[in-house]
Amino acid sequence: MQRRQNAQAAVMLAPATGLISVFVFVPMLLTIWLSFQAWSTQTGFETARFVGVQNFIDIFSNSSIGRDFKAALLNTAAYTALSVVIILPLSVLLGLLVHQKLAPGGIFLRTVLFATYMVPMIAVALVFSKLYSPTEGPLNQILGWIGIPAQSWLSSPQTALWSIVLLNVWQQIGYFTVLATAGLTQIPDALHEAARIDGAGPLQRFFTITLPLLGNTLLFSAVIAIINSVQVFEPVALITQGGPVNATNVLTYHIRRVGIERAQGGLGSAMAVTLMLSLIVAIAALFAFARSRAVKP
Amino acid sequence: MASFRTLARAAGTIAVLLSTTAWVQAADISFLTHWGPDTVAKLEAAAATYTKAHPDTKITVRAVPFGDLLTTLRSSGGGSDGATIAGIYDAWLPDLSKDKLVAPVPDAIAADTKANWPAGVVGAASIGGTLYGIPNEIDVYALNYNKKLFEAAGISAPPKTWDEFLADAEKLTDKSKNQQGFGMINSWAAGVLHPFASLLVSNGGDLVANGKPVLDSKQAKETFELYETLIKKGYSDPAMATADANTTGPFLDNFVSGKTGMIIMANWWESALKAGMGDKFADIATAPIPVGPSGDKARSISYSWMTVVNAKAPADEQKAAWDFLSWLNGPESGPNGASAMGDILMSMGILPSRTSDGKAFADRLSGDPFLKGYTDTLADAKGFPVVLGGQEFSESLQKTLEGMQFGQLSAADAQKTAQDDATEILARNAQ
Numbered sequence: 265m266q267r268r269q270n271a272q273a274a275v276m277l278a279p280a281t282g283l284i285s286v287f288v289f290v291p292m293l294l295t296i297w298l299s300f301q302a303w304s305t306q307t308g309f310e311t312a313r314f315v316g317v318q319n320f321i322d323i324f325s326n327s328s329i330g331r332d333f334k335a336a337l338l339n340t341a342a343y344t345a346l347s348v349v350i351i352l353p354l355s356v357l358l359g360l361l362v363h364q365k366l367a368p369g370g371i372f373l374r375t376v377l378f379a380t381y382m383v384p385m386i387a388v389a390l391v392f393s394k395l396y397s398p399t400e401g402p403l404n405q406i407l408g409w410i411g412i413p414a415q416s417w418l419s420s421p422q423t424a425l426w427s428i429v430l431l432n433v434w435q436q437i438g439y440f441t442v443l444a445t446a447g448l449t450q451i452p453d454a455l456h457e458a459a460r461i462d463g464a465g466p467l468q469r470f471f472t473i474t475l476p477l478l479g480n481t482l483l484f485s486a487v488i489a490i491i492n493s494v495q496v497f498e499p500v501a502l503i504t505q506g507g508p509v510n511a512t513n514v515l516t517y518h519i520r521r522v523g524i525e526r527a528q529g530g531l532g533s534a535m536a537v538t539l540m541l542s543l544i545v546a547i548a549a550l551f552a553f554a555r556s557r558a559v560k561p
Numbered sequence: 562m563a564s565f566r567t568l569a570r571a572a573g574t575i576a577v578l579l580s581t582t583a584w585v586q587a588a589d590i591s592f593l594t595h596w597g598p599d600t601v602a603k604l605e606a607a608a609a610t611y612t613k614a615h616p617d618t619k620i621t622v623r624a625v626p627f628g629d630l631l632t633t634l635r636s637s638g639g640g641s642d643g644a645t646i647a648g649i650y651d652a653w654l655p656d657l658s659k660d661k662l663v664a665p666v667p668d669a670i671a672a673d674t675k676a677n678w679p680a681g682v683v684g685a686a687s688i689g690g691t692l693y694g695i696p697n698e699i700d701v702y703a704l705n706y707n708k709k710l711f712e713a714a715g716i717s718a719p720p721k722t723w724d725e726f727l728a729d730a731e732k733l734t735d736k737s738k739n740q741q742g743f744g745m746i747n748s749w750a751a752g753v754l755h756p757f758a759s760l761l762v763s764n765g766g767d768l769v770a771n772g773k774p775v776l777d778s779k780q781a782k783e784t785f786e787l788y789e790t791l792i793k794k795g796y797s798d799p800a801m802a803t804a805d806a807n808t809t810g811p812f813l814d815n816f817v818s819g820k821t822g823m824i825i826m827a828n829w830w831e832s833a834l835k836a837g838m839g840d841k842f843a844d845i846a847t848a849p850i851p852v853g854p855s856g857d858k859a860r861s862i863s864y865s866w867m868t869v870v871n872a873k874a875p876a877d878e879q880k881a882a883w884d885f886l887s888w889l890n891g892p893e894s895g896p897n898g899a900s901a902m903g904d905i906l907m908s909m910g911i912l913p914s915r916t917s918d919g920k921a922f923a924d925r926l927s928g929d930p931f932l933k934g935y936t937d938t939l940a941d942a943k944g945f946p947v948v949l950g951g952q953e954f955s956e957s958l959q960k961t962l963e964g965m966q967f968g969q970l971s972a973a974d975a976q977k978t979a980q981d982d983a984t985e986i987l988a989r990n991a992q
Binding site for chain 2 (some may be wrong): 304305327332393396398400418420467501503504505506510524526527
């Protein structure tokens with residue numbers, strides 16, 4: 265009887281698990297297999313030639329392949345770290361503003377913030393490329409009114425990545441504010457009330473009640489922010505093309521350049537596998553950190 | 562029985578008609594280009610003219626930004642469902658033909674092409690003696706300068722040597738007006754590389770000779786040092802040099818708005834300058850590339866574009882595509898003995914490479930002072946090297962030159978890095 269039930273369950277689950285296997289696991293396994301091959305993306309898989317770990321050696325070597333890959337990996341890490349470090353605290357701050365009931369306008373603020381998330385990236389890219397123009401851009405003109413010298417924004421390798429991060433923060437902050445607001449609504453008012461009666465000030469209540477109870481929301485936000493940041497592609501492709509001096513050449517854009525433009529499928533796959541492993545390590549580290557914080561009294 | 566025969570004949574006739582109709586409507590070809598909307602409209606008009614006489618062929622035009630053209634061609638254009646025809650840059654041809662993405666030109670059209678285009682242009686569209694595309698445009702680099710800024714700086718004539726070039730760049734630089742003497746370009750491989758290569762050949766050097774990079778030459782050393790001087794003395798501001806995926810952006814804006822005194826660019830940007838400057842376009846003049854200390858005469862670099870046919874497209878589509886391209890590039894399709902392609906190119910200020918187009922547009926070419934500066938340069942231009950791994954080589958040298966623009970590399974370090982990387986890239990891609 266039990267065996268029959270198991271068989272029926274397997275039959276019923278097969279379509280869904282089969283689809284997942286075909287569309288998720290097969291491409292992943294194929295990419296891993298290709299990362300050990302020399303293969304042009306313009307030819308069939310039958311032309312792939314096994315080269316062992318040579319592609320991985322090449323992407324970490326000191327040749328132009330290795331230097332470009334390592335720089336793209338660092339750029340991606342910096343972009344991700346900066347985005348997460350700015351977005352998470354800002355989303356909590358804005359979430360508090362949206363959630364508070366002392367002054368009106370919370371819902372309006374939430375609508376305005378979320379609106380930026382709905383604007384298509386092509387429109388954002390067009391607008392920001394003009395806003396950032398060093399000589400004629402409105403941002404530098406505004407800075408000039410308050411005595412701040414003109415910034416080079418996208419035109420300098422020192423500031424280009426920061427400028428793309430700011431664009432990302434501007435577009436994503438509404439989404440993460442909504443997440444933070446949802447987390448804040450889950451915290452019972454009674455806890456704040458009790459703390460207030462016990463004499464706790466606003467800052468003390470924030471650090472001892474709000475922030476600890478937002479832990480799960482912030483963990484979820486951090487995971488999503490990391491994944492979104494690692495996948496950044498559109499602003500780089502639309503605005504900077506990875507420049508200047510490869511300062512904004514992030515891994516997704518670089519993999520496209522190597523794997524598609526240059527048709528070096530084996531190298532591109534090795535880079536994709538490395539990116540996937542890096543992402544897994546980063547997310548696992550984040551969960552480990554969250555778990556270690558959770559067990560502390 | 563008679564009714565049965567009549568029915569059978571009718572069925573047979575219908576079957577033949579249906580199959581003929583199916584065959585007639587089979588040639589559905591697409592043309593992938595990076596041209597802007599105005600030029601695409603001209604190409605569509607030419608295609609409409611062709612399809613009037615060839616109702617069996619349907620032609621659609623797809624346009625993508627220049628920065629996405631090669632990727633589009635590789636990711637979708639190379640499959641059987643990809644574009645049937647594509648306009649490509651000659652430096653991409655070796656890699657595309659190695660990957661068997663482009664079809665050889667049929668013999669009759671190849672013979673016609675060899676008879677009606679200059680040998681150098683035909684050579685750039687050929688690999689191992691096999692012609693892969695019908696050449697259409699030829700681009701050459703020259704010095705563009707703003708006459709009003711020259712006048713204001715007290716400069717009477719464009720520089721002929723590097724010494725004069727540096728002296729003029731100094732006079733034209735005015736930090737208080739946010740004005741630079743010479744405009745470099747960054748964030749766009751050809752925009753970075755071609756002006757540098759033009760100065761290099763005008764100094765008697767080369768990027769590649771006999772398939773090997775020669776960036777370790779004395780002439781290259783002097784060219785790297787020239788760039789270093791322009792940056793260190795502030796005659797060029799890299800923050801004013803950015804390009805975007807459409808090969809426009811701040812570098813163009815700064816020249817158009819009179820904040821850049823001189824720049825080295827190709828003839829094709831005439832339409833962009835006219836669109837951006839209006840009547841002020843008359844302030845722009847063209848001059849040969851200044852000659853370096855090791856150069857013997859003003860030289861420049863040139864490159865060509867061609868239309869190729871997707872080798873993976875069905876045979877009937879390939880046949881229809883070659884027939885259309887033969888017409889489009891032939892002397893019957895345009896006005897006054899010019900080709901329709903030549904007419905489209907001239908609308909953008911681009912030099913058509915077909916010999917008869919040169920004659921058909923001779924008056925316009927000689928009467929347009931901006932273009933005349935380019936046509937005068939063409940005879941002494943060297944073709945940009947067409948080698949396997951050309952795109953990777955270009956992007957690598959782009960990065961090195963940008964590193965020097967932003968003060969990350971000295972001239973000596975940039976030269977060594979450029980030569981080492983180019984040697985490794987070309988050797989690897991040649992395998």
